[in-house]
Amino acid sequence: MNRRHFILxxxxxxxxxxxxxxxxxxxxxxxxxxxxxxxxxxxxTDVLARLLGQQFSEAWGVPVVVENRPGAAGVIAARxxxxxxxxxxxxxxxxxxxxxxxxxxxxxxxxxxxxxFTPLGLIGKTPTVLVGGPGQSAKTLKDLVALCKAQPGKIxxxxxxxxxxxxxxxxxxxxxxxxxxxxxPYSGSAPLMTDVMGGHIQYAFEGLTTAKPLIESGxxxxxxxxxxxxxxxxxxxxxxxxxxxxGFEASIWFALVGPGGMSPAMVERINADxxxxxxxxxxxxxxxxxxxxxxxxxxxRLAEFMRSEQAKFAKVVKDAGISVKD
Numbered sequence: 001m002n003r004r005h006f007i008l009x010x011x012x013x014x015x016x017x018x019x020x021x022x023x024x025x026x027x028x029x030x031x032x033x034x035x036x037x038x039x040x041x042x043x044x045t046d047v048l049a050r051l052l053g054q055q056f057s058e059a060w061g062v063p064v065v066v067e068n069r070p071g072a073a074g075v076i077a078a079r080x081x082x083x084x085x086x087x088x089x090x091x092x093x094x095x096x097x098x099x100x101x102x103x104x105x106x107x108x109x110x111x112x113x114x115x116x117f118t119p120l121g122l123i124g125k126t127p128t129v130l131v132g133g134p135g136q137s138a139k140t141l142k143d144l145v146a147l148c149k150a151q152p153g154k155i156x157x158x159x160x161x162x163x164x165x166x167x168x169x170x171x172x173x174x175x176x177x178x179x180x181x182x183x184x185p186y187s188g189s190a191p192l193m194t195d196v197m198g199g200h201i202q203y204a205f206e207g208l209t210t211a212k213p214l215i216e217s218g219x220x221x222x223x224x225x226x227x228x229x230x231x232x233x234x235x236x237x238x239x240x241x242x243x244x245x246x247g248f249e250a251s252i253w254f255a256l257v258g259p260g261g262m263s264p265a266m267v268e269r270i271n272a273d274x275x276x277x278x279x280x281x282x283x284x285x286x287x288x289x290x291x292x293x294x295x296x297x298x299x300x301r302l303a304e305f306m307r308s309e310q311a312k313f314a315k316v317v318k319d320a321g322i323s324v325k326d
Contacts, residue, residue, distance in 0.1 A: 027265035028273075029088035031062025036081050036092045038074030041066075044209055044290050045254060048123060049093045051286055052256070055277030073164065074098035075109065082116040086259040088266045093123070094255045096165050100309035104317040105163045105324055113310065118262040119302040121274040124292030125251035127225040128169045129211040129237065132203040133196055134221055141223045141243045144203065148179035156182045158201035160189045163324040168313060169205040169226055169250035171320045176245045196220065207252050208233060208291040226250040233291035253309075254292070255302055271299045 035053050039045045046068060053064035069077040074095040084090035099113050111117070130141070138144040148155045159167035162185040174181060184201060186192040189210045195201040197219050205226070212233060214220040224240040225231060228249055240248045256274055258267075277283060278296045287295065316322075 027088075027263065027269045028060045029062060029266075029270075031060065031064075031089060033057075033060070033062060033064040033089050033091065034067050035064060036067050036069055036077045036090070038069060038071070038077030038093070038095060038098060040070045041068045045093055045095065048254065048283070048286060048290070048292075051280070051283045052093075052123070052274075052277055055280050055283065056273060059273045059276070072106075073102070073161075075102055075106065078102075078117075079110045081257075081259060082111040084259045086118065086262045088258060088262065088270060090259060091120070091270075092117070092257050094257045096251070096253045096309065097163075099255065099257070099306055100253070101163060101165065101168055101313045101317070103310050104314035105322060113306060116260045117257045118260055118267060119299045119306060120256040120258055120267060120270050121278075121299060122295050122297060122302045122305060123254040123256060123278075124287050124290070124295035125227060125253040126208045126291045126293070127227040127231050127234075127239075128166055128205040128250055128252060129208055129215070129225045129234065130169075130173070130203065130205055130223045130240070131196060131211050131215065131220040132223065133199045134218060135199055136202055136221070139221055139223070141238075141240065144223055145177045145179060148177070148181050152180040153182055156184055156202045158184045158186055158192045158196060158204040160192055160206070161185050161187065163317075163322055165250070165252045166205045166207065167322070168316055171316050171322070172248070172250050172312075173205070173240065173245075175316070175319060176240075176248055193220075205250070212291070227293070231291050231293060232288070253305075255306070257302075267299050 035049050037046050037049045049066045053066055057064040069080055074097045078092060078098040081090055081092040102109050103113055138147045157170050159170060170183060189206060192204055196204050215222045222237045224243055225234055225237050226240055226249060228241055230239055275296050
């Protein structure tokens with residue numbers, strides 16, 4: 001073996017011995033990067049995406065632009081990103097509706113979560129909160145379950161819409177508690193909360209961001225929240241799990257994903273920068289404000305979480321006979 005060949009071979013062996021993370025440092029989006037959000041500009045998801053985009057832009061040295069494609073609870077945006085190139089220049093802020101509930105609920109979904117998307121990182125989970133008007137007779141979860149069993153199918157629960165995360169939380173609760181109740185879907189949270197406060201609807205599961213100020217002002221009572229552990233934003237409200245239904249969880253969650261088939265080196269680089277971005281003070285503050293917790297971790301963690309969420313909601317949708325179209 002000549003000296004030149006030996007040097008080249010030694011260099012190749014040395015390169016092969018390097019950890020994958022060393023190679024990942026060079027695998028970054030070339031830009032410009034578009035981060036697609038399935039909700040209108042100015043909303044909580046949009047703000048989180050813009051803060052995350054700022055961190056990515058600094059890490060990658062390329063522009064990161066947030067593009068809003070609202071509609072069908074995030075499904076419209078997901079359909080768009082599913083068709084994009086998997087070079088890291090197109091990302092999606094996925095939502096429980098588009099990547100957890102949608103696969104079971106919509107036969108016309110237009111994409112496969114497993115095949116058409118690459119998990120990158122969990123942004124956070126927020127609880128839904130079981131609320132009622134202050135004039136309702138049942139003010140604890142135990143009393144509410146007893147009331148529903150005494151009057152099967154007569155206690156009225158509203159939701160932000162058929163197939164929404166709030167609706168699915170109700171269906172999970174009905175199954176776990178062994179109760180029957182009347183579900184009334186609304187066209188969104190605002191009219192629903194107005195009717196709950198006015199006593200026209202007795203109870204509802206609602207997202208923490210909407211429910212918290214109404215609870216704190218005394219306009220609503222809170223009977224339980226739906227993460228395994230109490231949210232730091234509502235430390236005095238017990239979880240449903242700790243009130244006799246262990247394992248109960250029905251969160252509203254957000255995650256970062258890309259088109260399917262992204263390279264392992266690209267996934268590692270984006271995930272590493274994602275976890276670093278999640279420590280930025282402005283993003284930490286915004287997540288806390290939204291009550292979003294348990295974010296971060298590996299891409300594999302997100303993949304497993306989404307699989308478990310899809311399995312859970314598939315059972316709920318099938319058992320409850322729920323269907324919805326765009």
